[in-house]
Amino acid sequence: MSIHQSLFNYINESSLIIQVTWIMSAFFMVVIIPLTFYFRYLRKHLRKQERTVALYEQKYESYLINYLYSGNEQEIISPEQQVIINQLKRSTSESYKRKILISVLIKLKNEISGEIAESIQTLYFHSGLMQYALNRLNHKKWYVIAKGIRELKQFHIKEAYDQVILHINHPRREVRKEMQLYMVSLFHFEGLKFLELLETPLSEWDQIQLLGVLERLESKNISNIKLWLRSNNKSVVFFALKLAKIYNQFECKEEIINLLNHINKKVRLESIQVLNYLDVIEAKEILKENIEKRTLEEQIAFFKMMENLYEKSDESFIINFIHSEVFEIKVSSLKILKILNKDKFTKLKVEFPDPDFLKIINFLENN
């Protein structure tokens, strides 16, 4: 009997457990061997790819520099430049080369301004790269669309507006974010009009990015934000509140005061903070009336507002809160009392010898 035969008999006669165990072992054995080779291949491939990418990068970088310095005053594209464009055009049909070329263009474009930046844009247009990006906008996969929009933003292709705005309520937040950044980067405050059409949430992350773009603009002429403060999309309201604060939109105070009774507690809270920042003294009186019915966060924010907007007449109000259960409210009230009525404040030390309370008093006395 051959070994092969005896092995077969052994497996056949074994119990089910042993059969399954050996079969699984054999399976893993068979899988492990190709995996080992694949791992080796993968590492080699990655190293090679890194080298190839670096090579092409270098090549395209020197093409680009040559292109930029072979222009002349008379023509948009000089004959020497046309030669380089034709050379690059051949590369753009292969997707990985195109990717490298685009990354080189963007790498330089982000760093410089003026005529060289415009010259890169001309190259982007004439080498046919733009058409590839536009085609991406109709793709099925979300990340292809998002990449297309991002590229059009990076090369300032304003003409794509109509196609880009179509993705305003795309189910993927990454696509929406690129759409929003496109609008604001290219059309600045005007671009914010998309907020009126936005039905999906604008995350905190998106808002920070958009504000970052706006912050870098020279113009601070913000368009009218009143409409956005009244939006049904609460994330748009949050964003408008941030704008109101950053751009000191004092003329929106009526709208913001109305938000103090918004059904969302976070909206109410942020409205208090913005009103505080804008020094809207009326808001204080409105809040005073029903402060005890508001959420804890709102109460704390209100007392922060009081620290900023106190008046002599607030003393009798504030005195009710110096023993509040809430640490922040207690500290705020005492701070205000110290300013309004130093005598009364100092007397508290004798009246209430509780050590925790004294700790706060002593701290406030010295600071």
Next chain:
Amino acid sequence: MNTNKKVLIAEDNSVFLLLLKFRLQKEGYTILTATNGKEAIDLIEDQEPHIILTDIMMPFISGLELISYVRNKLKRSTPIIVFSAAGQEEIVLKAFDLGATDFMSKPLSPNELIIRVKKLLR
């Protein structure tokens, strides 16, 4: 007249570096290039450039650390122009505190850079 002036450019963006190198060479300067802070420091020590152009964000040793090294360790007063990304006012202020001579905010115009370099080397 410019040929004996050495300009060091420290910038991790290779193509931007290449562009500046090209542009400054056209003006007749000798160009030293570094793609990170470490290389830049080595070049400053052996080549003693007449002016240093540096990006703030660089791998290993940042532009800020580079300025502080030149001013405090090497005790040199070589003019230093820093490049910063837009909206980094805080970092630019820090760069001036550490002893930067001038700053340019990215995206920057190469021609404007040349004017500033010329002015500082005069």
Next chain:
Amino acid sequence: MITQIIIDIIQYLFFIYSICAILSYLVLATISAIETIEYKHKNSFVNYKEIMSSTISPSISIIAPAYNESLNIVENVRSLLSNHYVNYDVIIINDGSKDDSLEKLITVYNLVPVDYLMNEQIVTQPLRKGIYKSTNPAFEKLIVVDKENGGKSDALNMGLNISNSKYVACIDVDCLLLEDSLQKMIKPFLEITDKKVIAAGGVIRISNSCIVKDGKLHDVNFPKKLIEQGQILEYIRAFLLGRMAWSRLNGLLVISGAFGLFDKKIAIQVGGYDKNTVGEDMELVVRMRGYMEEQNKKYKVAYIPDPLCWTEAPDNYKIFISQRNRWTRGTIETLKKHRKIGFNPKYKTLGVLSYPYWFFFERMAPVVEFVGILYFAILVISNKIRWDYAFSFIVLAYLFTVFFSLIALITEELTYHQYKKKGTGFRLLLIAFLEPLVNHPFILYAAIRGNIDYYFNKKKKWGEMTRKGMTKA
């Protein structure tokens, strides 16, 4: 006859357990592959340079407890201060160190005592010398707190009381954070709108043999010792396959104590870190999750697979064993404390998936394995052993481990490709084949010791907790 039946039953139980373990690992690996691809796509749209320069980004406090860290404390603090995020501060809690840590910090960073009004929301050991801040504006982000010794949890709780930020990053003082770590970790908190993100965990990578200068990672190297290599493989497996999959299922139970970001309000609401466990990092996450479930709020524990935090791993078996011993006890304590969550459909994924998985395949695995070895020994002694049975099980277990390690290594190459150097590939493969033989026996031994210490040696814990509070990873 009866013994034969018992033997059969035991064998079937082992068999079923092994099959379940293998299946669960395969399922996790598949899920993690899906999640990894998704993450890669998503992340290619982020320009982290943008958020860090924004001044309206939310505030974060880094809280780092230190106990007798005099040797490296100055360097470690420098590294923490070099993060690129704009709106953050660094709170170093000197937890009753007996060395000159505080004096060193005072001299190097020009610290002076300050008056600080603290809202003591979690009760901790009192301050010792007080709270310090720097007079040098270059170090304005630094706060140093000197307090009486109370262990790691107590120190972290003090940090929670002191922080004025919305988010807190709890870390080990000796771990090295990459400069963009905070903006990557904060992203899920700001981005997810339909759920509340309560915490985010980062990946821990092993920095042994890597070149670190001025608190920055200059070069990644693959260490020489097998024990270190084995741990690297183990971490890649755990973080790239295990946790990635659990994050997709929103069932993550652990955030490494070495680097985690928390919503401060919720962390304080649930009472902060538990001083009575050596597994405070896991325990807090389980408690926060339990709390959110009880409040019936939609929440998520996020996970960032990028290599953001690098830490030194034990390079000798003695420390390695004591570390794993502590981890085992931490797991047992946490699962025991929260047993009402386990198998309880009221807690959804947490109760019916995460908890049971941890119970069976993390907590019980070493016990089952140990019992298996005991059983094997008894059979050998009583001469009842069927060698082919024993052999088939061992071979399967070995091959599966190697297979799983290979999948992890391939994932690593396709995603982060950290060990780029030529020649390392062969060593990575070699350790995939050796790890079950060189590191695993020690891990098993440590886990069994952990079980024994937990049940029979309660005193050990207390000594350890006050003497040394740091855990690695």
